[in-house]
Amino acid sequence: MTHVETLIIGGGPGGLALAYALKGAGQTVAVAEENLWGGTCPNRGCDPKKILLAAVEAKRNAEHMDGQGLNGEPTINWSDLMRNKFAYTDGIPSGTLAGLKQSAITALTGHAQFTDDGHVMVGSEEVVADKVVLATGERPRRLDIPGAQHVGTSTDFLNMRELPRRITFIGGGYIAFELADIANAAGAEVSLVLHNDKPLRAFPTNMVTDLVAQLKAAGVHIYENVDVAEVNKTDAELVLTDGHDFQLTTDAVIGATGRIANVDTLNLAAVGVKADAHGVQVNDHLQTANPDIYALGDVVAKKTVPKLTPVAGYDARYLAGQLTGQQSDAPISYPAIPTLVFGMPKLAKVGVDVTAAANESSLTVKTIDMTHWYTYNRIHDAVAKVTVVLNDKRQLVGAAVLSGIADEMINYLTFLINQHATTKTFENQIMAYPSPASDIDYLL
Numbered sequence: 501m502t503h504v505e506t507l508i509i510g511g512g513p514g515g516l517a518l519a520y521a522l523k524g525a526g527q528t529v530a531v532a533e534e535n536l537w538g539g540t541c542p543n544r545g546c547d548p549k550k551i552l553l554a555a556v557e558a559k560r561n562a563e564h565m566d567g568q569g570l571n572g573e574p575t576i577n578w579s580d581l582m583r584n585k586f587a588y589t590d591g592i593p594s595g596t597l598a599g600l601k602q603s604a605i606t607a608l609t610g611h612a613q614f615t616d617d618g619h620v621m622v623g624s625e626e627v628v629a630d631k632v633v634l635a636t637g638e639r640p641r642r643l644d645i646p647g648a649q650h651v652g653t654s655t656d657f658l659n660m661r662e663l664p665r666r667i668t669f670i671g672g673g674y675i676a677f678e679l680a681d682i683a684n685a686a687g688a689e690v691s692l693v694l695h696n697d698k699p700l701r702a703f704p705t706n707m708v709t710d711l712v713a714q715l716k717a718a719g720v721h722i723y724e725n726v727d728v729a730e731v732n733k734t735d736a737e738l739v740l741t742d743g744h745d746f747q748l749t750t751d752a753v754i755g756a757t758g759r760i761a762n763v764d765t766l767n768l769a770a771v772g773v774k775a776d777a778h779g780v781q782v783n784d785h786l787q788t789a790n791p792d793i794y795a796l797g798d799v800v801a802k803k804t805v806p807k808l809t810p811v812a813g814y815d816a817r818y819l820a821g822q823l824t825g826q827q828s829d830a831p832i833s834y835p836a837i838p839t840l841v842f843g844m845p846k847l848a849k850v851g852v853d854v855t856a857a858a859n860e861s862s863l864t865v866k867t868i869d870m871t872h873w874y875t876y877n878r879i880h881d882a883v884a885k886v887t888v889v890l891n892d893k894r895q896l897v898g899a900a901v902l903s904g905i906a907d908e909m910i911n912y913l914t915f916l917i918n919q920h921a922t923t924k925t926f927e928n929q930i931m932a933y934p935s936p937a938s939d940i941d942y943l944l
């Protein structure tokens with residue numbers, strides 16, 4: 501039996517950040533992990549994806565410069581790129597575990613769940629803790645159709661040692677767009693099958709249209725309003741059908757139709773915690789209906805806050821303050837959080853929704869096509885657009901950006917929003933020139 505002050509279930513970015521913070525404050529802490537130590541982001545999410553994207557960015561940048569002083573278009577060698585990816589991911593679980601042990605945090609490998617009488621078991625070991633924090637994250641949602649066993653997940657894609665000649669993604673969200681862009685640049689014939697005509701619906705329609713046009717120009721086939729009803733496997737191929745006229749032959753299918761919370765095997769009902777596929781219900785202190793059980797990160801049912809790695813870390817910092825009594829009892833309050841579809845180009849947004857802002861008389865919405873600005877012209881970026889929203893005090897309150905470097909730009913704009921910067925704030929700054937930051941003065 502293990503006795504600790506706090507047991508954290510889930511060894512992903514959120515759970516680990518909390519474990520280190522509590523340990524640093526002098527608590528005894530245990531973390532339980534049933535799969536890969538480190539969780540989704542470094543093993544099968546953000547980090548491996550961006551390693552693959554590094555090659556895509558280099559290739560696209562070289563293509564943009566072709567004939568402009570740089571000759572030839574590089575090709576991506578998938579097996580070398582995956583070797584590069586595995587060289588990073590292979591060390592994550594053991595490195596994570598070693599870090600916990602070094603910090604004297606108890607690391608328990610196994611499935612954690614509550615017993616019917618409210619105890620916690622990790623595998624066959626009972627853990628007695630004053631507080632339990634659920635940090636179990638989410639997993640890919642599986643389609644419930646005949647042939648679903650032939651539909652892989654983002655995890656399968658990020659572990660593919662060979663790139664199929666033809667690959668099809670089902671879904672029109674972050675994961676489908678990001679992975680489709682990578683597979684296309686790496687040389688596969690890529691299809692994207694959407695069950696509606698509203699891909700990336702949280703982003704401004706005009707920018708999504710531009711992004712879709714870029715993908716189509718790169719050779720991605722996009723099928724809209726198709727509800728895949730069945731996936732049939734023949735000797736060497738897979739055939740997708742919608743039960744009507746649609747038929748698509750491919751070599752691999754990846755489903756990217758959303759993610760569901762890891763709550764169903766925890767036996768939460770036994771301890772009075774309410775949860776469903778969207779996540780665990782918590783109050784504004786990340787506390788469940790059971791006062792000794794909290795939740796953080798992706799597993800929390802969040803309505804307006806995106807489920808992202810830095811958000812899990814933010815939750816962890818807040819909970820560490822609450823569980824050690826080192827912070828006031830104030831409810832959690834999130835700053836403006838940027839969200840981003842990685843690719844070439846990248847699509848990003850933060851703060852007040854730019855589409856909704858157009859109907860608000862107190863807000864000013866400015867859209868600027870920057871494609872021919874020096875910053876983008878220098879690298880011959882294919883498309884560069886920004887929309888900013890200013891309130892009646894001339895403070896920046898929202899933005900959306902589409903470009904190859906939208907990740908960098910959205911971070912500057914996020915900082916300005918969270919600092920309540922006005923159009924005046926930037927007038928007196930001297931930024932390194934020429935650089936994306938030196939453009940900001942002209943955006944506000």
Ligand SMILES: Cc1cc2nc3c(=O)[nH]c(=O)nc-3n(C[C@H](O)[C@H](O)[C@H](O)COP(=O)(O)OP(=O)(O)OC[C@H]3O[C@@H](n4cnc5c(N)ncnc54)[C@H](O)[C@@H]3O)c2cc1C
Pocket residue numbers: 509510511512513514515532533534535536537538539540541544545546547549610611612613635636637638654675762765766796797798799807808809810812842
């Ligand atoms: C393909 C992909 C790309 C992504 N890209 C980005 C990105 O670019 N930027 C970004 O910010 N976010 C991205 N995300 C989201 C990001 O990975 C998550 O927001 C982040 O990992 C959440 O951290 P977490 O600690 O809450 O959960 P997780 O990282 O999911 O960790 C939860 C852990 O709990 C474990 N667990 C679950 N149930 C139990 C149990 N009963 N007992 C023991 N252990 C259990 C799981 O095995 C897992 O290791 C991406 C996700 C995916 C899938």
Ligand SMILES: NC(=O)c1ccc[n+]([C@@H]2O[C@H](COP(=O)([O-])OP(=O)(O)OC[C@H]3O[C@@H](n4cnc5c(N)ncnc54)[C@H](O)[C@@H]3O)[C@@H](O)[C@H]2O)c1
Pocket residue numbers: 643670671672673674675676678694695696698699700727728756757758759806807808839840841842
């Ligand atoms: N860059 C990033 O920050 C990043 C990248 C990847 C993932 N993530 C995280 O992972 C989450 C999940 O990503 P995702 O792309 O799987 O989900 P998503 O919610 O972004 O998109 C799901 C898509 O699947 C479609 N869909 C839903 N049901 C369907 C069905 N039955 N058939 C066909 N299509 C269907 C939806 O219309 C939507 O387009 C994100 O919301 C985010 O939290 C973040």
